[in-house]
Amino acid sequence: MTLYRANPxxxxxxxxxxxxxxxxxxxxxxxxxxYTVAxxxxxxxxxxxxxVETAQMPGRVVAYPCDVTDEPRMARTVAAIEKELGPIVLAVFNAGNYLATPGEALTVPNFRKSFEVNYFGIINGLVPLVEYMRIRARGHVVFVGSVTAYFGWPTTAAYGGTKAAINILAESLKYDFDKMNIRVQVMNPGFVDTPLTEKNLLPMPGLMPVNRASRRMARGIKSGGFEVTFPRRLSWGLKFLSLLPRPFCRWFINTTTHWQARPLNFDRKPPSK
Incomplete structure (x- = not known):
């Protein structure tokens, strides 16, 4: 049986x-x-x-405001969409944040908030949604990860940790989701020009315009495999780098980002709680 792929x-x-x-x-x-897009x-x-911007398109956009860290409200949002609009056949869990986490300014809230939004923000919606998809015996879910999941980068101890967890989540669930005819994909984009990357303290090679990145994701949803990663020149280079011995990998990152020469900033104020 061919695994289900979402269709508007x-x-x-x-x-x-x-x-x-x-x-x-x-x-x-x-x-x-x-698509009607909630x-x-x-x-x-x-x-x-x-x-307003999508009013003249073949599909439409409908607002369902929700904080992904609010587990009960996420369950109610899923139920409301199903009742008011129809069956959710495609879910893209994209909500995320990036909190720079340099080693000299560690705070527990940085890690906790990163996982609450980036990781548990998926779980809070996925758990109730899969019940509907399981009963219908079809569905398509997409998790948005990052190339920072491949190995550790400076300042990404919190963010990269969540993205690595998302990749393992997708890999682990695929075994049983396949049996339920639920397609799972993970999108691992490189650096995309968004308000999130404006906070990045690192050089960002291959920075993509957001509309180009979203079109690549849309194509991946329509015809891609388990992992969709882009831009390929960057992502496949990083994949190769991740296979090399870790000392070489760290040397390469230190060299390309000049991070080894960066002084520790002990005057940096930790983020407010």
Whole structure:
């Protein structure tokens, strides 16, 4: 049996973290394909303008504000979309944050908030959603990871840790999701020009415009395999680098980012709780 792949004729697409960046751009791409797209973001994030921008497209965007860290509300959001719009056949768990975590300024809240949003923000929506997909015996879920999952980078102890966990989550669930006819994919983009990457303290080779990245994701959802990663020149180079001995890998990162020459900043104030 061919594993199910989402189609706008079958039901609804749901995107978390859809008010800005890749999520917002992907919502436009999916609406252009004819999907009715339920978009979730924080209550005060602007989705109204996105609805206006997609008004003339074959599909449409409908706002379902929700904080992905709120487990009961995420379950209610899934139930509301299913009841009001129809079956969710495609879910893109895109909500995420990046909190730079240099080794001389570690704080527990940095790690906790990163995992609450990036990792448990997926779990809080996935658990209730899979029950609907399991009963229907079909579904398609997409987790947004990052090339920082391949090995450790400076300042990404929190962020990269969540993205590595997302990749393991996808790999582990695939065994049983395949049996339930639920396709699972993980998107591992490189550096994309979004409000999130503006916080990055590292050089960002191959920085992609957000609309180009979202189009690549949309193509991957339509025809890609388990992992979709881009831009290929960067991502496949990093994949190769991850296979080399770790001392060489760390030397390469130190050299290309000049991180070894960076002085420790003991005056850095830890982020507020």
């Amino acid at each position: 004729k079958d039901g609804i697409a749901w995107i978390t973290g859809g008010s800005s960046g890749i999520g917002r751009s992907l919502a436009k791409d999916l609406a252009a394909q004819g 978009v979730s973001a924080l209550d005060d994030d602007p989705i109204d303008t996105l609805i």
